[in-house]
Amino acid sequence: MKITEDIIYAGVNDHQVDLFEGQYRVPNGMAYNSYVILDEKTAVMDTVDANFADEWLANVAKALDGRKPDYLIVQHMEPDHSANIENFVKAYPEATVVANTKTFAMMKNFFPKMDLAGKKLEVKDGESLTLGKHVLTFVFAPMVHWPEVMVTYDSTDKVLFAADGFGKFGALDREEPWDDEARRYFIGIVGKYGLQVQKLLKVAGTLDIRKICSLHGPVLTENLGHYIEKYDIWSSYRPEEEGVVVAYTSVYGNTKKAAELLAAKLKEKGCPNVVIYDLARDDMSAAVADAFRYSKLVLATLTYNAGIYPFMQDFINRLTERSFQNRTIGLIENGSWAPTAAKVMKGMFEKSKNITWTENNVKVMSAVKEENVKEIEALAEELCK
Structure with a gap:
């Protein structure tokens, strides 16, 4: 050639x-x-x-x-x-x-x-x-x-x-x-x-x-x-497009339910480019690339051994070691007795620049309840602004 x-x-x-x-x-x-x-x-x-x-x-x-x-x-x-x-x-x-x-x-x-x-x-x-x-x-x-x-x-x-x-x-x-x-x-x-x-x-x-x-x-x-x-x-780590990546890990399906409900709400409200990833099953490198592609990110995981689920920890590490910045992040956490996932996830971004945290987040205690549906609705509303 x-x-x-x-x-x-x-x-x-x-x-x-x-x-x-x-x-x-x-x-x-x-x-x-x-x-x-x-x-x-x-x-x-x-x-x-x-x-x-x-x-x-x-x-x-x-x-x-x-x-x-x-x-x-x-x-x-x-x-x-x-x-x-x-x-x-x-x-x-x-x-x-x-x-x-x-x-x-x-x-x-x-x-x-x-x-x-x-x-x-x-x-x-x-x-x-x-x-x-x-x-x-x-x-x-x-x-x-x-x-x-x-x-x-x-x-x-x-x-x-x-x-x-x-x-x-x-x-x-x-x-x-x-x-x-x-x-x-x-x-x-x-x-x-x-x-x-x-x-x-x-x-x-x-x-x-x-x-x-x-x-x-x-x-x-x-x-x-x-x-x-x-x-x-x-x-330069600028968002390429407006959109929301919802990245989750789930053991028994409850955190998955919350993440999928949020994605559905975002689409209902006309939020452009809503992408959802199961970090245990989907291509991790594609999830990382889309997190850099779009302007907003929601992380949904459970408390695991007083920390967070390994696939989520791996995902966040991949973001931060590549200088993830200039994004809005929302959090969904789950726990059956002492949920700490939100605190752990937020702490992992402490050295990241220009991160805006959503005012509305979701705290699930074991299973999604009516109050969680309202929290998800509020988070979707904020992200779609």
Whole structure:
């Protein structure tokens, strides 16, 4: 697949993987992207996952069409992109590996027996590499989402090789909308590092970018403003849309009943985008992504061992460690003798910024009663304002 006249796609699709990074469900697989730039000198942009060494090397050879690569440019050392560096060096011993100081340090850890003597080009932030008519400029992007990450700008074809930036879940041979799986990918994997992403976006704003080549997901060629706007919203932790996520855990169905009743009331009142998640059964990463997507969140759980139910604790931890902020939160708690769930949940957000707590909350003692229905009605009314 040609990206431009001189840039050829050499990546692979992975339909073997069920959990990306051991935790994110990927029903449509994953893409591990790599690119070949043909010029007076040739450059290969990153490698792929270890399970696809032979397929990737064949794709690179096909793109080179009999030529030898001059450079392997390593933007990110996470193994789904770097696992075949040593295989590449063995296949093309005359090629030079291009990376920064932190990348080479990590490379030594991953490949302790690999000898790069005389085959290293260590670059600094803002430095450029000329291939002929193509000039590649390296922009460091530390903690997006590893400390060694850099992106590469080709000023000739106006292409940004964005490392994991603008990536999404899903293989390239599956058709699906970009936003949902890109949001789930960003919030889950990069979400903690919004400040660093904002810094990178400011640099990107100074460049004339016509195409974005991520290490995951499709090459972005049209309506780039849409994708950049989404990244700006996600990385600044602003709500993307008005709406309410109701996330619950329930043992015997009573807390579930309260959560479902609230969701029904919200819909009756015309509240837009009401989404409900059973945190024990539904995709946790989707629940987390939607909590960041919408403006309001209701947490419903029971008191459990003087704390809260484990799936709710996990959910809140995932939110707070990704800098959840700028949202309104309501609480539904349940307990049979000493309910403390609301207090525990609220305490878990004590370091979160700009959280507005609803005035109306719900306190269920074992089972939903008439007074709880009135509390749920009041909470729905407040959330729909």
